[in-house]
Structures are given as C-alpha cells and as structure tokens.
Amino acid sequence: MWWGGAGLALLVLSIILSLSVGSAHIPIRDVWSIIWHAMTDWLTGAGDDVGSSPYRQIVLQVRFPRVVLAVLVGAALSIAGAGFQGVLRNPLADSYTLGVASGSALGAAFMITFGLPYILLSNWTIPIAAFCTGLVSLLIVMRLASINGKFRTETMILAGVVVQAFFGAIVSLLIALSDSLMNGIVFWLMGSLQLRGWPHVAMLTPYVLVGGIVMLALARTLNLFSLGERQALHLGVHVERTKKTVLVIGTLISAAAVSVSGTIGFVGLVTPHLMRLLVGPDYRLVLPLSAIYGGIYVLWADTIARLALSPAELPLGVVTAFIGAPFFAWLLIRHKRKGEEAG
C-alpha cells in the first residue's frame, strides 16, 4: 500500500515537473495558469478563451499529451512485461526480448508507411495490425524456443534476438523502400514520442485500461503459476486458457504502445523486477505498481530525451536503454549466481 501511495505521489510530481520544462522556454507560471484555465474551462463547459497566452498551443497540444502518452506507454509495457514474466515463469521475458515489440512495429510501420489506415479505417486499425504481426512474432519465438514444450530462459532470449533482428530489418527495408523520411527507421527501432498528440492518447487509452483490468483479474492465477504449471493445474487453474489469455492480452497492450511510440526496450523488463524487489512476488501488487512506476520510468526517460540535446531530440529507446541495460546486466549476473547455487 505504502509503495502504491508513494508511487502515485511520485507520478503526480513527475508529471508536474515534466510539464514545466521543455525546449520552448515557457515561464513555469504561464504553464500552470494555462493548464488551470483549460481544466476549469473543461469542467465548467466554458468556451475556449483564445489568446489567453501565446504558449497555450504548446502546453496543451504538445507537452501535455506527450506527458500523458509517456505514462501510458510505460504502464502498457510494464503490465505486459509483468504478465509475460508471470505466465512463462521466466524473469527475462518482456515484449522486447520476446520479439513482440519488433513484430508489432512491423505491422504498425507497414500500415502507416503505406497509408492504409487512412484509406481503410480510422486510427484504431494500426494497433490491430501491430497486434497481428506481434502475435506472429511471439508464436515464432515460442516455437523456436520450446524444447519438448518447455522454455529455457537462454533459448528464449536467443530466439527473441533472432526474431527481433529479422523483423527490425524488414521494418528498415519497408521504410527505405517508401518515400517517407529515413527518420522513420530510427523512430520504429529506437522509439520516440515526438509529434504525438491527443489522438494518440485516445488510441492507446482503451487498450491499456481494458488490458490492464483483464490482467489484474488474472493476478491471483499468475501467483499460482509461480509454483509451476502442474501445481496450478491441480489447484483448479485452467492452465492453457490462462496462458493464452495473458499472452494475447500482453501482446495487444504492447502492440498498442508500439503503434504510438515505436519499440522501446527494457521498460517491461526492468519495472516488474524492481517491483518484485520492493513488494515481493504477489502479482496483485506487482501488476498495478508496475503500471505506476513504468509510467514514471518512461515519463522521465522521455523528459530526458526532450531536454538532453534540446532543441534536438534523443530517441526514447536510447534513454531507456541507458538506464535499463546496466540493470539487465546486473539481473543476468544475479540469475547466474542463483543458478550456480541451485546446483
């Protein structure tokens, strides 16, 4: 409970701080008066008081949605990561290592680069396309990694790397063949929240909400999974059904996040681990806390990405990797030691 309260407080504080800084130097007082006015207007149903501040557009249409989006993407990737780790009983599983992120990027990049969604349907189709290709890459990785129906951590990571490299190459090829900017390749492979707005928030929110609720409803079952599939089975768990549900929901949430932000590594891996270190193995706590702290993680990563080389931007994945990769390395060493102790 304590960690939850602390997390929420930290999240609010992070949002306030992140909103207040940016490449356009806007006085902090102005930022907050704009947000205050927008909120009261929205609550009272008053019309737009155009021209109250020259910065209004930047704060409300650039910074604010971007901050919200960063939190949503972080929450999405962390919930998915926690679910994957729980159901596969593999501490190194997440949408990035499983190749789901690269697979989703392929679907989304295809739809966006070739302008299909605007011809066919609305924005909503991009996550669906990303979901389909994400699911395909997940199936390929699981197929490659399974030895007699069991997954070894090492083989799974290896299979994930292979699929990730391959799908990444296809994404690069697609973009190189189209006339869109080369910039797009960096976006899909390293992730960014540049030029994202409220429509993207609207696109991602339902996936994160519904997926998160379904995942949370399965938290108790995930706890039983940690004892082993057969133990769970004899306690009355529908093992195969639960496994499929969690994998599909995890892929769906990841795909929605990737559609908006490109592939961002290490978030879904690091956050659930950190939460387990803080509050123990109970997924009823790990899942919601992962969402909160994952949101904070990506929010800060994105704030750094915006500011570090301002006015130029760093790819978001660069920042998350700078924080996440050393942690991942430490995790591997710990895992190795545990393996040695076990025999």
Next chain:
Amino acid sequence: MSDLKQESRSLLEAEGIIKSLGGQPVLRNVNLTLRKGECLGIIGPNGSGKSTLIRLLSGADAPDAGQVIFRGQPLSAYSKKQLARSIAVLQQEALPPVGFTVREVVEMGRYPYQNWLGEEQTDVEPLIGGILSELDLEALAGRPIERLSGGERQRVALAKAAAQQPELLMLDEPTTYLDIGYQQQMMEYIRAWQRIEGVTVVAVLHDLNLAALYCDRILVLHQGRVIETGTPEEVLDADLLEQVYGVRPTIVAHPVHGVPQILLQGSLEPAWKLKRTEDAG
C-alpha cells in the same frame, strides 16, 4: 447385496486405460479400483508407467482409451475447480524457490473454493492455522519458500494439499528427494491425516519398504500392466519382485510391525577379490 456394498465403497476406478507417449505405449490396459479410506501404494521399476498413471488418475492428462471414474462419473465430467476440491496431488519435485511465504502458499490451496476476487464464504483462518500447527509449520509461517530446505518445502506442499480439503490425496513419489528422517515424518503426517479425516490415499512409491509400512494394499505395475494387487504380505514376494525388478531380494518380517521388508542380497565379495578374478580371467 454385497456387490452393491462393494460399489458404494469404491471412490475411483480406472477402466481399461491405455496411454502412449511419443508413440511409445506406456500403459496397456490398466484396471484398478480405489476403495474409500484406504492407502493404495503403486510400485514398479523405472519406466513402468507409475507417474503417467498418476497423471491420468488425477485428471492432468486424458487416456487414449478407457476412462477414469471418480465417484460414479468420468473425470472429464468435473470442472477443474471441482476436481481440485476433491483431489490434491503432491508431486515429486518440491515447491520451486518462490518469494511467497509459507502461509501464503498454504492459502493458495484454497483457490478452488474462492470466487474470482479471492474471497470465500467462510473464514478459513482457523483451518489454515490448524494445518500449520498440525504440520509444525507455525514457526516458519512467515518465511519465504526460497529460504526453506527441501524437506520443509515438501511439508509446505503437503500443507497446501491439506488446505484443499480433498477426499483423495495422490502422491507421486513424494519422498524421493528426502532423507530418511523427512521420509518417515512425511509418511506419518499422511497417515495421521488419513486416520483423522478419512482421506483416501494413492501413493506412487519408489521405496518398497515404505510402501509395505504405510499402504493397506499395493499394486505392482510392470511394463504398463498391473501384475498384482494385494496386501503387502501378498505382493512382496521374492518370485514376483525378481520377475519385475530383475533381482531377487531377501524378504524379512519387520521386527516391530511384522510387515514384509526387503533386503537387497548384493554380493559381499570384496572389490579387490573381484578384480583378482578379472585379472586371472
């Protein structure tokens, strides 16, 4: 009349079970009847199909042909949660090194009774507390599983099975990785449970002496077939064991309980003597 009585006393029956794994026949036409309240031991050499049989009897796997009848209905007619309320399984491998505490894991045994929010109609606290004290786990209740020894973990697994309040307890070589102290402790706990609650037990056991001490009846499985079923005295016969295991043991009566016990004959020829003979040859 006696037939009817017999019928009502049987809890679980296997009828003509056939099962192949990877194209290899593992069980060829197994029939067995489990009586209410008894402890049935299943013995047999490695690869005789014991663990596969337990998987089928517990509903973890379905047979290729034949069926398992539990309380008059095939296993497939029960939902997973219904089965988990009636049948608990204790596996060979102890619990994995998870961070959950002993109490939390024992409470997981209540899963089949809980609604989707994890709530139950009655207060389970007295039940959990009773089980913990019964199995001497009170002092360990707050300790994470990953910090327990193998013997303690197996005891927690038994406590979790007890929390399921099953009618039938299945044991799949539960003492394999335990030293003799924990082996005997484990079997004593199970026997006490059986006596007090009237729970029925099926146990796959590697150790024939344990089987003779703790089982009312023993079933011998050999190459996927039931060779013999009977009391320990009837089954632990030197000829039969030689046929099944390929070695002829010596059988003595237990000095305290009188049940048959197995001694391996071996060869007391010293190793250096054997070597000499080889050299001479």
